[in-house]
Amino acid sequence: MKLLIVEDAPRLRATLAQALSRMGHAVDVAEDGEEGDLMGRNTSYDAVVLDRMLPGKDGLEVLRGWRRDGIATPVLLLTALDGVEEKVRGLGEGADDYLTKPFALAELAARLEALARRRYAQPDPVLKVGPLEIDTAAKTVNCDGKEVSLTAREFALLECLARRPGQVLSRDQIEAKLYAELEGPLSNAVDSAICSLRRKISPRGAAQLIHTRRGLGYTLQA
């Protein structure tokens, strides 16, 4: 997933970004309301972690602006304010979920994934494409009942394709989904990741599941 973290506490911001990156997500960060607002408007994220109280522009203000302008990116409000009225207010302003500090990283990740699933209208965390069974919650992949071992990046790539089965995704689109803004992937990073993934999910002799559409991009189809 491509995620945006808008959090003013630098240590928390850095730790969250690192943890979510390790989980295979592409993570961008913003340190205040204005920057977060701009990034949320310019890039299509699968989900945004938005701190409630931010310097400059308050989290709720950012959220209100997005919703007013039709930006439907799922937003998880992250805050130290634990009052019921605060939660109600946050959700009322258009937040999709609410998490109070301190929280467990695993819970944050699970909630973000649930938000993404809802966004792509896939309530079942297990995606099925032909012989492939991709469990987005457990981060496991089975091919014909056999477990396939993937790196976090490969899993993210497969999940990205599997969420849109049959849809052609360009290199740029895949890059945008897989890499954070500051990571600056090498020009052939997507191609080599596709190549590596193909080898693992379609061993020699088996039918290809990832197809190349010349000049257009890649698609996952059984």
Place this chain on the structure above:
Amino acid sequence: MISIRWRLTILLCLVMGSLLVVTGVGVFMGMRHLLIDHFDQTLTAKATALITASEIDGGEFEIDLKVQDFAGFGTGGGDYFEIRRMNGDVFLRSPSLISAGIEMGKSGKPPQNDEAKIREAKLGDERPARFYIQRFYPKGDKKRRHQDLYLIVASPLRGLQVELALLGTVLAVAGGLALFVMVPLVGFGLARGLRPLGKLAGDVRSIPPDGLHQRLATERIPEELVPVAVSLNDWLERLEASFERERRFSSNAAHELRTPLAELKSMAELGATWPEETTPERCAEMVTVANEMEALLEKLSLLARTEAGRQVVGRESLPLDAATATVVERFEGRAAERGLALEKRIGSEVICTDPMLWGAILQNLLGNAVSHSPAGSTVVIEVSPGLIAVSNPAPDLESGDLPKLFERFWRKDEARSGYGHSGLGMSIVRACATLLGGECHATLSDEKLFRVEVVFPAAVVQ
């Protein structure tokens, strides 16, 4: 616990009951006096009739029998008379006295003069009666043989006593009934009268702990209760403000602790999930977060102790220059980083104060100045026996911010990312100053020079 209604009911019934009894006794006594007076007038009239009807006819004393019968002295009559000579000898007795076979009694002593006298005494048969005694001179006593006569007329009091007893009974029964009816009537009347008070109590009771914004209506209550409702509304307003302050404080305290706790937890989880992430740098960061939390807790604890008056003040000799130098030294590094000049005007006296509290004041004032003063500006520190003052330029501060300065967790910039700046410093300064007997003031000049000074009376530091 006895209610106002019952208290007033008992009091009113006691007062009204006493008034009823006094009135009843008064009415009885008045009526008794009137009846006796009337009784005596009748007695006098009868005696006068007898005297008028007495004459000496042919040398013999006689009283017209018709008058005797008419006045009730005839045979079987209820009143009696006796005529005696001044030496006590009985001269004539009424037929009623003879027929009843009783003596007049011992009350017939000869009068001292010609004035008529009425007194109460007993007849010979022990019946109480009113006695009329008067010396008289019968008409036609030419030979003056009957000049030493006096008349005793007696009328038994039984009839009068029956009337008085009846009156007493009527008054007692009426009074008792009035008292009996009065208790519930007074209670009912008071209940109606006190209903607005009950309603006010109900209104106060119905305000829930989270509904302190509610106010009591003052339009439709009796004017006596308006001051009570207004006072209660004022009290609610103060309570609401106090609760709001406490709520903000708790919320802010939780917020200040939750963010570093979230950092600590995330860093620990990151290291636990991916051991290669447990780098020395991350561990050092975790220690820093823990230290910051510890510092915040110490500040909260100091604030709580000082505000509750539980902080023990241990006064001892403190050389101003050395104590100031120790505090200033801690901030010199940070001041140099920000290009700040520290101008010191330090006295060399030795004062008697609590070094910890005194140091906390200077440390917080200086910490704020060094953090918030624009880079390259000058921070002036003035320390003398009766003063600790720190001034620095504060271009972002508004005069409207001054009252909020001492509010716990207040910060000009709502951004809460300032590590080590919890917004408690000024609250601690004021609490410590108060504990040491000093006063704290903050001013902002037109040139945006911000100055906080803590002034101690001379007696406090000597």
